[in-house]
Amino acid sequence: MNAETNEEQEFPDNPENLDPTRPGQEKYYRGLVIRMEAEGVFYVVNDDNDNIQVLDTVARAEEWIDGFWDEEYAGVRVREAIDMKVWAKLHPEIAEIEAYSVCGLAIVQLLNSISHTLRIVELEPSIRALLIKEGLHQSNVWYFG
Structure with missing residues (x-):
């Protein structure tokens, strides 16, 4: 709450975690990194800095990551x-x-x-x-x- 205006403050999840728009920029998403390599070329990168998938948009990279975790941990405690x-x-x-x-x-x-x-x-x-x-x-x- 803002004590002066008594209003709720809104904070984005992470204002510095924007979609990459230039080569070399990165976005953290669900434990992996989406790195823009070139126009229309986005790598999904793991903790060891290995490129594990190449996709053409950030949205498709996010979808791929969602599926990756579902498959990786399906039925696992x-x-x-x-x-x-x-x-x-x-x-x-x-x-x-x-x-x-x-x-x-x-x-x-x-x-x-x-x-x-x-x-x-x-x-x-x-x-x-x-x-x-x-x-x-x-x-x-x-x-x-």
Whole structure:
């Protein structure tokens, strides 16, 4: 709320995450990146910076990503889509939700992104513990409210 006008403020999801309009620009979408390579050439890029699909519009790239996650995690529980050795303290109820559900996919993407960061050998133990603690906390917030 805006205290001066007593009106709700509207915030776009992320004003800096616009559709790419020039080569080299990127848009983050559901855990992957859509990168414009040239006019009418858009790459879907994964965490390892690998081009995994080429499409001709941003809209088609978004549709492809939606289908990708549906296929990737169809019939899979969160516990099957993450490294449970790292996330052993994940609440059992969260571990059992479908990985392709809205909440499940957000949790899988978050925990897998953190797991990717945890691969850094030079990471201080206190930072490692903090990342795990915060990943578990955010998962609880998303699922339980």
